[in-house]
Amino acid sequence: MISKLIEMSRNVALILLGATVGALIVVQATPTASFAAFPFNRANAAAYASKHACNNNERCRNASYVDLGDVDCTNFVSQALRAGGMTMKRTTSLVWWYDGMPGFFPWETNRSRSWSGVSDLRSFLISTDRGNYSYPLMSASTTPAAAGDIYMYDWGKGEGYSHMSVALGSGTFASYKDPKTGRFYSSVTSGYGSMMAQHSTDRDGAPWNWGFQTERDMGVRANMDTIVIRINPGAAN
Amino acid sequence: MAEESTPWRNGVASLIAGLVIGSSAAIAGFAVAAVGPDSLFADPLAGKGSGSAIFLEPMKDQGPQSEVVLVKKATQALLTARVAPQRFPRDKKLADSFVRSSLAREVRSASVADAWVKSKASKKSLELESALEQFANDPTYLPFYDNRFVVSRWQGVSVQDGEAFVLLLGHQEYQNEDRSWQVDGDDQWQISLVLEDGAWKLSSVAAVATGGAR
Numbered sequence: 001m002i003s004k005l006i007e008m009s010r011n012v013a014l015i016l017l018g019a020t021v022g023a024l025i026v027v028q029a030t031p032t033a034s035f036a037a038f039p040f041n042r043a044n045a046a047a048y049a050s051k052h053a054c055n056n057n058e059r060c061r062n063a064s065y066v067d068l069g070d071v072d073c074t075n076f077v078s079q080a081l082r083a084g085g086m087t088m089k090r091t092t093s094l095v096w097w098y099d100g101m102p103g104f105f106p107w108e109t110n111r112s113r114s115w116s117g118v119s120d121l122r123s124f125l126i127s128t129d130r131g132n133y134s135y136p137l138m139s140a141s142t143t144p145a146a147a148g149d150i151y152m153y154d155w156g157k158g159e160g161y162s163h164m165s166v167a168l169g170s171g172t173f174a175s176y177k178d179p180k181t182g183r184f185y186s187s188v189t190s191g192y193g194s195m196m197a198q199h200s201t202d203r204d205g206a207p208w209n210w211g212f213q214t215e216r217d218m219g220v221r222a223n224m225d226t227i228v229i230r231i232n233p234g235a236a237n
Numbered sequence: 238m239a240e241e242s243t244p245w246r247n248g249v250a251s252l253i254a255g256l257v258i259g260s261s262a263a264i265a266g267f268a269v270a271a272v273g274p275d276s277l278f279a280d281p282l283a284g285k286g287s288g289s290a291i292f293l294e295p296m297k298d299q300g301p302q303s304e305v306v307l308v309k310k311a312t313q314a315l316l317t318a319r320v321a322p323q324r325f326p327r328d329k330k331l332a333d334s335f336v337r338s339s340l341a342r343e344v345r346s347a348s349v350a351d352a353w354v355k356s357k358a359s360k361k362s363l364e365l366e367s368a369l370e371q372f373a374n375d376p377t378y379l380p381f382y383d384n385r386f387v388v389s390r391w392q393g394v395s396v397q398d399g400e401a402f403v404l405l406l407g408h409q410e411y412q413n414e415d416r417s418w419q420v421d422g423d424d425q426w427q428i429s430l431v432l433e434d435g436a437w438k439l440s441s442v443a444a445v446a447t448g449g450a451r
Contacts, residue, residue, distance in 0.1 A: 126280050126282060139377050155287075157290075157444035157446075158444060158445075159286075159290045160288050161285070163446070180420060180422060181419050183419075188377070201422070213377055214419070216380075216381045216411040217323065218372045218378070219323075219361075225287070
């Protein structure tokens, strides 16, 4: 009786040992979704953004990339991320890539949706842990965004988050009078604060919350929101 | 000999059984993870924001032409009127009491009720008062003294059974303190209206930036 109990205990122990070893073998042999952390040079990303966005003028846009006219904001943000060293990703369901100019035929796509779509890029960055997000106070002069990070805007009119820009860090705003509003960038928060560069309406060295600052409809203003996406170079994906 | 080898064989069998169980469990775990990538790659920001309006293709006018004309006229007036209660008085004394005065509040509430359908008016009035509290004394906010909505292009009006949907490109203009005007960029406005007590009222208003940028 005792010897049978001992034998049973030994077999249970061996089954547990086998299960542990088996599981370890499978886990070790299975490739994970992890990739090497990408290098990200914030200064390069911000310098690219600043170089290729001229205030209210599209002549500074980089001709090496496709120009999406007045819906070029996310294409431009992706270019800056690439200039900062973010690696493209072509495998799995979460991709972010650009392949030169589009082909002649409409099905010859040259980029992933996440390259030029606001919600798709946000989803890619957050889901792959390449970006962490936070909500700055809309009226604040400065935000937690460092150079090379991203601002994502909701204009508060029922469209949701529909625009992106590249954070340039903090400093003195560019000396520029916006023809639409007749206001100088320097008229906002004493001319100093977090800055951004953007495409669509091209801007450089503008207050990060220029759209908010120049919105006169208080109801719309109250609905406005921005998300800061901080690039996380240590991300595994 | 056979009796001596039985415990050894049982041990190997147990170990193999354990290996099969353990590896199967691990594979099953990976399989579950693989078929459910959304749970692995969750995007907590999906669906957040003030709405999900998208740019709509222009449409042909639908409904009696006389009603289409009336709806167009009402739309332009209502898009001006929905912002008008925020106009600051030029008189300094009046401006000081603009937000807190109960009389001013009543006037604003009546203006909102003139622009919005009954079911939305009180909510819109509360939103307006809340926004006024928030921004009237905010040094980053520039008040305006007059406003007008300008239609750049009608993109389609549909009228049927006392309800209407209007699509247009247009913008709001605001008069500054020095009487110059700030002209906003064009948005695509998507407006639902309802005929209430013989007058067209706003039921919903959304705007999609034509260029995505401000």
